[in-house]
Amino acid sequence: MQLVKVGLCAFGMSGKIFHAPFLKEHPGFFMSAIVERSKEESKEKYPDATIYRSVEEMFQDADIDVVVVNTPVQTHFEYTKMALNAGKNVIVEKPFTVNVAEAEELVRLAETKNLFLSVYQNRRFDRDYLQVQKVISEGKMGTIKEVEIRFDRFRTEASGKEHKENPEQNGSGSVHDLGSHLVDQATQLFGFPEKLFADVFSMKGEEYANDYFEILLYYKDDLRVRLKSSVFTKEEHFAYKIHGDKGSFLQERTDDQENELAIGAIPTYGQNWMQPLKESDGIIIYFNENSESKRNLTSSEPGNYMNYYQQIYEHIVFGYALPSLGNEVVQNMKIIEAALESSRKGKVVELN
Incomplete structure (x- = not known):
């Protein structure tokens, strides 16, 4: 099974509950990196993940295939743009961005970079x-x-x-x-x-x-x-x-x-x-x-939130439809x- 390496931008409630458990249990994903600015709480459950102290530092990790932007919504535009410019596919937490203009700019950038951009509509x-x-x-x-x-x-x-x-x-x-x-x-x-x-x-x-x-x-x-x-x-x-x-x-x-x-x-x-x-x-x-x-x-x-990550994996490996793609959520x-x-x-x- 092809292994997809993922970096998590934060290890707060969203990271601990909605993302990390599914990425760990899905055999097609590897939790490669987690951003924790001062703590090391993730080490207990995810000892193989590298801890970075900033998203900027994590985005420079060439091994990461997909970045999960699960920080406060006010940072989504900046971090998603940064990740795309670093050549990373991106999963961004809802509600995508704070306004339509930011969302549309990110969709255009992802298309230009030939990268995928999906919004986590769990x-x-x-x-x-x-x-x-x-x-x-x-x-x-x-x-x-x-x-x-x-x-x-x-x-x-x-x-x-x-x-x-x-x-x-x-x-x-x-x-x-x-x-x-x-x-x-x-x-x-x-x-x-x-x-x-x-x-x-x-x-x-x-x-x-x-x-x-x-x-x-x-x-x-x-x-x-x-x-x-x-x-x-x-x-x-x-x-x-x-x-x-x-x-x-x-x-x-x-x-x-x-x-x-x-x-x-x-x-x-x-x-x-x-x-x-x-x-x-x-x-x-x-x-x-x-x-x-x-x-x-x-x-x-x-219900099963694992199905979201299964669809992400099938998109990466088999080219199947991407769940909640960015230009679709722009309409929302x-x-x-x-x-x-x-x-x-x-x-x-x-x-x-």
Whole structure:
């Protein structure tokens, strides 16, 4: 098996949970280098990785094939550009960059350098989203007319992370953070909308970056898709509500990969490492071919973030399609920018 050498730009929460465990367990990848500016925490689990004290130093390592830019979003443009200019393929954490102009420049640079640029949209591999994708494809609800996708939390206290909560920092706030997942799922399911209207603000107060948003996407044929998030939601809702002219589907947010990884779970290669659900997590109500009303409980199958890295590996070795390629996610960035503009101006924004 061809071995792909990877360098990780940071060993914080993202590196420890979302990247390093999968790179270690996938036999096609080798964790070649990790940036830790002052500590050596990675040595315990990844003793074979070289520790560099700066990304600049790591980018000079000629053996590294792929760099994972998993630093704060405000640094994504600088570090991704630096990595591409050093001849490295790049995986960059969502939400890609702080604005569309930066994202487009990076896509052009990657194309010029004949290197790949992928955005780590791991929520495409959540069990709940995969179930929604499956149920929509089955067509039981007929023509989809209205959709709501939510990602709520109950985090009423500030985290202390400047890059996420300082309103003066470009790219801070929930729209760039959780919004990048919801926007990505909407565009994956329904494509690029024609226009949008958004309400974005901070429930914790003006001294904090936005922590609430509601984005209404307008599609042709009168489809409406609402994306919503709040950090003042103690009781969980159905995360997905899909309504068509023949029925409805309601899906809970039940993917638990992040929580399992946070407490030390080890993902396995080549099989699902999450356990099946013991109870149903969805409801579908529809009319069958005999015009009889049916109401069935549904259960989603386990999600697996390993599949993202498997697709990256297959792209490198076999030339298969690249997951969440940069120029695709640029479209998501346009929606995020338009949502902030819409909320600021209080009007519907057309999307080209």
